[in-house]
Amino acid sequence: MTPDVVEFAPLAAEIFVLAMASFILVLDAYLPDSRRLIAFRLTQLTLLGAAILTWTQHQEMIGHTDRMVLLGGTYVADTMSMVLKMAVYVISAGVFLYSRDYLRDRGILKGEYFVLGLFGVLGMMVMISAHNMLTVYLGLELLSLSMYTMVAFQRDNGVASEAAMKYFVLGAIASGMLLYGISMIYGATGSLDLAAIGRYVAENGVTDNKILAFGIVFIVAGLAFKLGNAPFHMWVPDIYNGAPTAVTLYIGAAPKIAAFAMVIRVLVEGLGGMHADWTPMLIILAIASLAVGNVIAIAQTNIKRMLAYSTISHMGFVVLGILAANKAGYSGAMFYAITYALTSAGGFGLLVVLSRAGFEAEKLDDLKGLNDRNPWLAFLMLLLMFSMAGVPPTVGFYAKLSVLQAVISADMVWLAAVAVFFSIIGAFYYIRIVKLMYFDKPEDEAPIQAGFDTQMVLGANGLAVLALGIYPAGLMAWCAAALG
C-alpha cells in the first residue's frame, strides 16, 4: 500500500511549517546581524500560514467525516487536533513576540532561536495529531530536542548550561521509561497503533492483564515527567530558573498543551479501557503535584522558581481532569491546559518585558511597587495572578471549576476537597505578588521599556484571561466538541 498524494493534503500545515523552518534556517545563514528581524517576521508568518492551512483542511474534512486516520494509521485529524493546534499557534506567536526584545538586548537574537522554536512547534503538532505510539514518541523527541538546545542557547551562561544538561539527562531517562512502557504494550497487544491497542483492550478484557498494567506504569511515569507532575517534577524548578527567561516562556506555555494531547492520545484513546488501572496512579500524581507545587512555592524568593512550582500544581489539576475518566473531565482538562498555557505565556511574558539589558527580573522584590512604575502592566499581572489562583471572574476560576465538577461527578468528592484545600494554600503566594505590586514601595525606579506591539499583545493576553473567564462558553464548547 503506497500512500496516495491525496493522503498528504491534511498534513499541509505540518509540511508548511517544516518547509518554512528549513527555509528560514538557510536564509538566516546569509542575513547580516542588522537584519535578524526578518527571521522573526517569517516565523510569525509561518504560524499564520499554518493556522490558515489547519483551519481550511479542517473545514474540508468536516464536510465528509469528523475524524480521519491517515498514512497507515500514524496520523489523525479531528476536532481536538484542530483546536489544540490553533492554541499552539496563537500562544507560540505571542511567545516569539515577547522574547524578541529580550533576545536582542542580550545579543542572542539569532535565527536558530526561531528555527528551533518552529521545529518545536512542529513536534507539538505531531504529538497532537499522533495516532501511533511511534509518532507520539517521535513528536515528543522532536519537541524535547529543540527545547534542550534552546535552554543551552546562551552559551556563556553557566546556569543555563547546567540546566540544559540536567534537562537533557533527565529527559532522556524519562523517554527511556516511556519507550520501555510502549515496548511492553506492544508485547501484550502486538500493535503500536492506538486504535488497534484500544480494540485489543476492549476485546481481551481488562482484568488481570499484568503486562498491560506493567506497561502502563512506565508510560504514566514517562508522561508524568513530560507534564512535570510530582514526584517526577525535580527538573521543572531548575530548568525554569536556569534557562533564559525567553526560553522559560517558551517551555512553560505551548508544550503543556502538547503534553496534554499526548496523555489523551495514549491513555484515553489507546488505553482508555484500562482506566481502572491508571486512575489510581493519576490520583497519586495529582495529589503529590498539588501538595508539592503549592506548598514549596510559598518558600521561593525567585519568581521564575515560584512559577515553576505553580506549573507543577496546575499540571496536577490537568491530571485531575483526566483521571475522572469521563467526557466532562477530558474537556475540562483540555480547557485547563489551553487556558493555563495562555496565562503562563502572559506571566512569563511580563517577566521578559520587565527585564532589560543587563538586568533580569527574577526576584520577587523586583515586582515591588510595579503599580507606581507602570500601572497597566501591574494590572495585567494582577489579572494573571488572580487567574492562576483561581479568583473569579478570571478564567482560572472557571477552569478549576470545570475540572472539579468532573471529579465530583466521578464520585471522588474527597479528591475535589483535597484539590480545593491546596488551591487555597496556593492562593497565598499569588496574592503576595499582588500585595508587592500595589502596596510596597518600588526599589528600582528604572523605566520599563517595551515595544508598542509587545505591550499591545501582552494587554490582549491579559484581557483574554479576563474575557475567557467572563465568557468561557465559546472555548468550552470547542473543548466539549473535540472530546465528544
Next chain:
Amino acid sequence: MAFTDLVFYVFAGIAVFAGIRVISSNNPVHSALYLVLAFFTTAAIWLLLEAEFLAITLVLVYVGAVMVLFLFVVMMLDINLVPLREGFIRYLPVGIAVAGIIVIEMVMVLTARYGDTPAPVPKPADYSNTEELGGVLYTVYVYPFELAAVILLVAIIAAITLTLRRREGTKHQDPAKQVMVKRADRVRLVKMPAEPKK
C-alpha cells in the same frame, strides 16, 4: 531446556554484566568497551529472535561507527578520574536498594502472567526480514520515517548552534579567497634602477 534457551541466557547474562560494568567501571575507556560488548550480545539475542537485519545494523552502526567515534573522543579528552569516583560509594547503597526493589517488583509482576503469552511461530528459512522492512519503511511507516529525518536535522542544528564559535584572532584559511586570488594580489613587480658598480 532447548539449546536456544541456553544460548539466550548466556548472552543475556553477559549483556547484564556488561551493562553493570559500563556504569561501575572507573575508566571511561573501559566503560566504552563494555558498551561495545553489551551491543554485541544484544545483537546476538536479536539474531536468536530472527531479526538478522537489526542485529547486523546494530553491529555496523553502533559498534562500527558510533562507538569508535566515542572511543576517539573519550581518549582525546583529558578526563580527571578522581571527581568521577567521588560519591560513587556514598550513593551506592541507596542506588542498590532502589534497583533491588524495582527488580523484585518487576519479577513479581512479570512471572505471574507473562508465561502465558504464546511463543511466536518461527518463520521459514528463506524468510527475509530485510525485505519485509524495506516493504513497509517507505509506505506504511513513511510518516515516522520522515519525522526521524527531521529529528536528525534538529540534532545537527543543535550541535552546530552550541559548538560553532567565531573567535577573533584565530588563524584559518578561506578556500574561496585562495582560489580567487590573482597574480596581481600576490606579486608586485617593482622597477628599480640598476645599482651602479662601486
